[in-house]
Amino acid sequence: MRWSPHNAGLRIHTMDNALLVHRLHFAFTITFHYLFPQLTMGLAPLIVALKTLGLRTGNRAYHDSARFWGRIFGISFVLGVVTGIPMEFQFGTNWSHFSRFAGGVIGQTLAMEGLFAFFLESAFLGLFLYGEKRLTARAHWWSAVAVFLGSWLSGFFIIATDAWMQHPVGFERAPDGSAQLSSFWELVLNPWAWWQYAHNMSGAGITGAFVMASVGAFYLLWGRNAEHGRVFLKTGVIAACLFSIFQLFPSGDGQGRMIARYQPVTLAAMEALFEGGPGAPLVLIGQPNIEEKKIDNPIQIPGALAFLTYRRWGGAVTGLDSFPRDKWPQNIALLYYSYHIMVGLGTIFIATAVIALFLLWRGKLFSARWMLWILLLSLPFPYIANTAGWMTAELGRQPWLVYNLMLTADGYSKTVSAGNGMFTLLGFLGMYTVLGIMFLFLVWREIEHGPLGQPLAGHAVAH
Amino acid sequence: METLWFMIVAVMLTVYVILDGFDLGAGAIYLFAAKTHKERQMILRAIGPVWDGNEVWLLAAGGTLYFAFPPLYASSFSGFYLPLMMVLWLLMLRAVGIEFRTHIDNPVWQGLFDVIFCGASILLAIFYGAALGNVIRGVPLSKEGYFFEALWTNFRPGPNPGILDWYTVLAGIVGLVTLTVHGSLYVALKTEGELEQRSRKTALMLWPLQAVLTILSLIATIYVSPHALENYRLHALSSVIPLVVVASLALLFHFARRSDYLKSFLCSCAYIAAMLVGAAYGLYPVVLPASTNAAYSLTIFNSAAGHHGLMVGLVWWSLGMVLSVGYFVFIYRMFRGKVRLEEEHGY
Numbered sequence: 001m002r003w004s005p006h007n008a009g010l011r012i013h014t015m016d017n018a019l020l021v022h023r024l025h026f027a028f029t030i031t032f033h034y035l036f037p038q039l040t041m042g043l044a045p046l047i048v049a050l051k052t053l054g055l056r057t058g059n060r061a062y063h064d065s066a067r068f069w070g071r072i073f074g075i076s077f078v079l080g081v082v083t084g085i086p087m088e089f090q091f092g093t094n095w096s097h098f099s100r101f102a103g104g105v106i107g108q109t110l111a112m113e114g115l116f117a118f119f120l121e122s123a124f125l126g127l128f129l130y131g132e133k134r135l136t137a138r139a140h141w142w143s144a145v146a147v148f149l150g151s152w153l154s155g156f157f158i159i160a161t162d163a164w165m166q167h168p169v170g171f172e173r174a175p176d177g178s179a180q181l182s183s184f185w186e187l188v189l190n191p192w193a194w195w196q197y198a199h200n201m202s203g204a205g206i207t208g209a210f211v212m213a214s215v216g217a218f219y220l221l222w223g224r225n226a227e228h229g230r231v232f233l234k235t236g237v238i239a240a241c242l243f244s245i246f247q248l249f250p251s252g253d254g255q256g257r258m259i260a261r262y263q264p265v266t267l268a269a270m271e272a273l274f275e276g277g278p279g280a281p282l283v284l285i286g287q288p289n290i291e292e293k294k295i296d297n298p299i300q301i302p303g304a305l306a307f308l309t310y311r312r313w314g315g316a317v318t319g320l321d322s323f324p325r326d327k328w329p330q331n332i333a334l335l336y337y338s339y340h341i342m343v344g345l346g347t348i349f350i351a352t353a354v355i356a357l358f359l360l361w362r363g364k365l366f367s368a369r370w371m372l373w374i375l376l377l378s379l380p381f382p383y384i385a386n387t388a389g390w391m392t393a394e395l396g397r398q399p400w401l402v403y404n405l406m407l408t409a410d411g412y413s414k415t416v417s418a419g420n421g422m423f424t425l426l427g428f429l430g431m432y433t434v435l436g437i438m439f440l441f442l443v444w445r446e447i448e449h450g451p452l453g454q455p456l457a458g459h460a461v462a463h
Numbered sequence: 464m465e466t467l468w469f470m471i472v473a474v475m476l477t478v479y480v481i482l483d484g485f486d487l488g489a490g491a492i493y494l495f496a497a498k499t500h501k502e503r504q505m506i507l508r509a510i511g512p513v514w515d516g517n518e519v520w521l522l523a524a525g526g527t528l529y530f531a532f533p534p535l536y537a538s539s540f541s542g543f544y545l546p547l548m549m550v551l552w553l554l555m556l557r558a559v560g561i562e563f564r565t566h567i568d569n570p571v572w573q574g575l576f577d578v579i580f581c582g583a584s585i586l587l588a589i590f591y592g593a594a595l596g597n598v599i600r601g602v603p604l605s606k607e608g609y610f611f612e613a614l615w616t617n618f619r620p621g622p623n624p625g626i627l628d629w630y631t632v633l634a635g636i637v638g639l640v641t642l643t644v645h646g647s648l649y650v651a652l653k654t655e656g657e658l659e660q661r662s663r664k665t666a667l668m669l670w671p672l673q674a675v676l677t678i679l680s681l682i683a684t685i686y687v688s689p690h691a692l693e694n695y696r697l698h699a700l701s702s703v704i705p706l707v708v709v710a711s712l713a714l715l716f717h718f719a720r721r722s723d724y725l726k727s728f729l730c731s732c733a734y735i736a737a738m739l740v741g742a743a744y745g746l747y748p749v750v751l752p753a754s755t756n757a758a759y760s761l762t763i764f765n766s767a768a769g770h771h772g773l774m775v776g777l778v779w780w781s782l783g784m785v786l787s788v789g790y791f792v793f794i795y796r797m798f799r800g801k802v803r804l805e806e807e808h809g810y
Contacts, residue, residue: 078515081518081558084522085522089548089551092539093541094541100537104533104769107529108776111780112779113526114523115779115780115784115787119519119786120786126516126798130512131797134797174769178533180771181768181772414609416544424545431556442566
C-alpha cells in the first residue's frame, strides 16, 4: 500500500508488521503454554493434600486419587516442558534487542528457574509417577512435596521476571545502555513480584480446584468411580473456595494497589476511565468507546473505584485525560475487556464455590445434580480467567516492554523479517493444534479409565 | 570471571548433549534395532523416566547462557532463527511420538508414531551437530553484533554462509553417528536378549565410521577455521584433549566387544565431552566468530553480563548445581538396572 494522508493509519500497521508478528508470536505461544503450568501448579498442592489425607487416614481412596491426579499432572507437565522451551528460546529468537538490554537482570531469574525449579520438579515427578512401589509411603509423600515446591518455585522466578518488566528495580545502566543487576535482593524482593505471585498462584489454584471438582462431578453424574468422585469434589470445592476468596482479597486487592501506585495510566485504561476526578465510578458492564472517549451502555457504581483504590469514596482517581495520548496502552478496548472478564469470572467463582461448599457442609452436594452440572461445566472458565488476567497485565504495560525503560517497538529482533516470523507463527499454530488434541485425548483417556483403571502404560504388557 | 562462566556454560551444554544424546540415539536406532512391539516398548521404557528430565538440561543450559552472555544469546538465537524453530518443532514431534505411542493401542497408529519418534530423533542429532559446526565456522555478524543466516546459500563456508554447507553437513553427520553409537550403548546397557545384541551390533558396526568421521572432521575444522589450533599451540597440556578423544574412542570399542556396556557407555560420554570441550577450547575466548570481519566476533569479554550479576550468579549457581546433581544421582540409582516390562506401571 502506498502512503498517502488517507491511509496514514493503515501505514502504521503495514510498516510495522514485523513488530506485530513478533508480538502475536509471543502472545500466542505464551497463552498456549500457560494452559499447562496453571494446571500443574494448581494441582500440585491438591496432590500433596490428598497424599497427606491418605497417610493420615490410611484410606486407599486418597492414595488412588493422588495417583490419578499425578498422572494428569504428568501429562500436563510434559506439555508444559515442550511448550516452555520455545518461551525461553523466543527471548533470543524474536526479542533479541530486549534480551541484549535486559538479559543482565532477568537472566538471573530465568537461569535460577532452570536450576532450582525444573530440576527439582522433573526429577521428583519421575519418582512420584514411577516410584510408588519402590518407595516407602512417607518417601512417596516427600516426592509429592518436592514436585509441589518445584512447580511453585518455577512460578516465582517467572513472575519475578515479569514483575521486573512491570516495575524495574535493582538495576543500573551500563555504559552501553543495557540494564545490569545492581541488587539481587531488590530484584527478588520486588514488592510487585510478591503481590503478582500471590495473585497468580491462587489463580492457578482456582484452575486446579475447579478441574478436580469438575471431574468429580462428572464421575457422580456418570455413576462410576463414585467414591473417588466424592473425594475429588470435597477436595476441589474446599480448595476452590479458599483460592477464589484469596484471589479477590488480599491478592487481587494488593495487585490492584500496585498498579494504582506504579502504573496509574494502566489502571485508568483497565477501567476505561477517560476522565479522572473525585469519586470515580466502577463500571460493571459497558463498552469503551475509544473514539468518543466514553463508555457506551454503562452500568456503574458511583464512587466505588475511588473507594477500592484509596479506601475513600471521594478519592481522586487519575483518568486517562491526565496522561499524554502516546503514554496510553495502545489497545484499551482489549485491555478493558480482559480485565472485566477476569474480575467477572472471579466473582462467579466465589459464588459457585461458596454455594457448593454450603451444600457440602449440609451433606447435599453429592446428590444435588444441578450443582454437579454447574461444577462439571465450570471447567474451562478458570482457564479463561487466568488468560484474561495475564492479558490485563501484559496489555496494561504497553507501550512499554520494560516499564519506562524500553518500548515494545524497540525490543524485537530487527534481523528477523515479518515473513520469517509469520512462517514460524503458522508453524506453531499447527503444531500446537496437534499438541492440544493430544493433551485432550490423553487426559480424556485417564478420566475414562478412572482412578482404579489399569494404568495406561501397563496395557501393553499383555502383548 | 567471564572465563569461569564460559566453562560453566560449556559444561552444562556438554551434560545436556550427553544426557539427551542417549535418548536421541535410542530414538535413532529405534526403528532398526527394535523389531517387535515388545522390544520397542522396552526402548521407550528405558528412556521413559528420564527423557523429559534430560530435556530440562537444555532449558537450564539455555537459561545459564542467557544469564551469563545476554548479547551472545540475543545474537545467536535471532541469527539461527529458522533452524532453532525447527529444533523446537522436532522436540515437540518427538514428545508427541513418545506420548501417543504409549497410549494408543493400535498397530497402524503406533507405526506412524514410531516413524515420527525415530525421524525426529535422527533429525535432531543432525541439527545439533550442524549447530556446533556453525558456531565453529563462524557467522556473518554485522558491526552491531547481529546476523541472520539463511538455511543454505551456496553450500560453501565463506563470508556469507548458510546454515548448511559442506562443513556443517559433515558436522551434522558426525553428530548423528556419535549419538547413535551413544544411544545404542545405552539401550544395550538397559535391555536384554535380542534387542541388547542388536544394539551392541549397531554400535560395533558404526564404530569404524565414527573413527573415520572423527579424523575427517578434525581435518575439516583445521581447514575451515585455522585459528582453532592457536590455543592448542599455547599450552602443551591441552594436547590431553585429543588424547582423551582417541583413548575413549578406542576403549569404547574394546568394552563394547566384551559386552561391558557400562564402561563402553562411559567411554562414549568421555568421547562426547572431549570433542565438545576440544571445540570450546579451540574457540576461546571467542564465542561466536564473525565470518565477515574478525573484529565483529563475539567474545566472552564483549558479551558477558555485568560483573556484579556474574558474581551473584556464582553463589546461587553452585548451590543449585549441588542440589540438582544430588537429585539426578538419586533418581538414576532408583531406576538403575535392566528394564523389565512386568514391573512399574507408570502413567
